[in-house]
Amino acid sequence: MSCRAVAARFGIGVATAVRWRQMGLAHGRAVAGKPGGDQRSSKTDAHAGLIMTMLDDNGGITLAELRSGLAAQGVLVGIGTLWRFFDRRGITRKKRPATRSSKTAPTS
Incomplete structure (x- = not known):
């Protein structure tokens, strides 16, 4: 046919x-x-050293600031791409301290 x-x-x-x-x-x-799978992680993995250096130099850096710093170096990535980069490595970036325990009722 x-x-x-x-x-x-x-x-x-x-x-x-x-x-x-x-x-x-x-x-x-x-x-x-x-089917499926990650098609773009190699782009951020190739610059892992630069990303981790920027993170070590400024511990309170946000993903948007990290993205801007990478763009200045000629590496164009999205915020979601950076988030997945840190998620694959188990790195969390909690910005605010934990809430103090309540004596009267549980808090989330």
């Missing part, structure tokens, strides 16, 4: 059928790749 006929038969896009056919010709079989 042609790629268009296959696309119509299985209810998929023609471009998808063409890509699967090309993959089958190139690799001998057409199988789906691993």
Whole structure:
């Protein structure tokens, strides 16, 4: 069958059928790749030393300030990307001190 006929038969896009056919010709079989996953962590991981140095130099630095400092060095990343960088390493940045315990009622 042609790629268009296959696309119509299985209810998929023609471009998808063409890509699967090309993959089958190139690799001998057409199988789906691993879905999802982090595609951009290598950008921040490549500059991990710079990020950690900035964090050590200024312990109270915010993600926005860190992003601005990296932009000055030519590294353009988003705040969410920086958050995921710290989350992967288990680094938390709580800015305010813990609330004192209440004697009358529990606090959150």
